Amino acid sequence: MKLYGFWRSLATYRVKVGLALKGMKVEDISIDLLKGRQHDKDYVAVNPQAVVPSLVLDEGGPPLFQSLAILEYLEETRPLPPLLPKDPRGRARVRALALIAAADGHPLVVPRIRLYLEKELQINEEKRNRWLAHWTLKALEAMEAHLKTEKETGRFCHGDSVTIADICLAGQVIGATAYFKCDTSGVPTAMRIYDECMKIEAFERAHPLKQPGAGAH
Numbered sequence: 533m534k535l536y537g538f539w540r541s542l543a544t545y546r547v548k549v550g551l552a553l554k555g556m557k558v559e560d561i562s563i564d565l566l567k568g569r570q571h572d573k574d575y576v577a578v579n580p581q582a583v584v585p586s587l588v589l590d591e592g593g594p595p596l597f598q599s600l601a602i603l604e605y606l607e608e609t610r611p612l613p614p615l616l617p618k619d620p621r622g623r624a625r626v627r628a629l630a631l632i633a634a635a636d637g638h639p640l641v642v643p644r645i646r647l648y649l650e651k652e653l654q655i656n657e658e659k660r661n662r663w664l665a666h667w668t669l670k671a672l673e674a675m676e677a678h679l680k681t682e683k684e685t686g687r688f689c690h691g692d693s694v695t696i697a698d699i700c701l702a703g704q705v706i707g708a709t710a711y712f713k714c715d716t717s718g719v720p721t722a723m724r725i726y727d728e729c730m731k732i733e734a735f736e737r738a739h740p741l742k743q744p745g746a747g748a749h
């Protein structure tokens with residue numbers, strides 16, 4: 533399999549963690565988002581949305597896209613270890629927590645949004661940075677509100693084993709801490725769970741700042 537991604541990409545991080553947890557190996561292909569390579573003709577042929585990640589399967593066929601859809605595909609094709617609980621209600625909770633990060637928080641800080649704020653709306657760097665930190669923390673606070681009160685929260689977001697919610701939470705915390713320097717003191721449960729995740733090799737080794745080329749820009 534080939535994974536088109538980028539060291540800094542949190543959506544790529546989600547897929548890398550999922551693949552590692554499932555014990556699957558991929559060839560990494562870097563699409564340099566900071567140089568705008570996602571818009572190259574060759575890559576747009578892979579992913580017409582011009583975003584990473586995209587996963588090309590060994591069996592061929594069109595590449596998979598959207599990190600959560602890819603994680604669900606991995607779950608369905610390689611059920612062990614499970615990344616979703618068995619009960620429908622638990623699955624709904626895990627997916628909902630994951631979506632707070634992946635659908636509500638993360639999309640507000642991706643390169644195309646940042647570029648639009650800068651070039652089209654002429655928003656200066658100081659204000660852009662406030663935007664990035666604000667929306668990143670908002671999503672974490674929304675997750676925290678569930679995690680700190682709901683009895684389903686355990687060592688991880690849902691019980692004592694890793695789920696897709698933890699993968700998305702970890703990416704969101706990386707955005708908050710490694711990129712946007714958010715004050716995370718108000719999200720202690722999220723941070724505790726993040727620390728638990730980082731004890732697991734799949735989470736730790738996929739960390740964006742540990743990828744080849746990290747920090748090169």
Ligand SMILES: N[C@@H](CCC(=O)N[C@@H](CS)C(=O)NCC(=O)O)C(=O)O
Nearest residue numbers: 541542543583584598599642643644
């Ligand atoms: N919802 C998508 C997000 C994909 C996405 O926006 N990826 C970012 C990197 S994390 C990207 O490629 N951005 C390119 C751009 O904004 O131009 C997913 O989860 O896969």
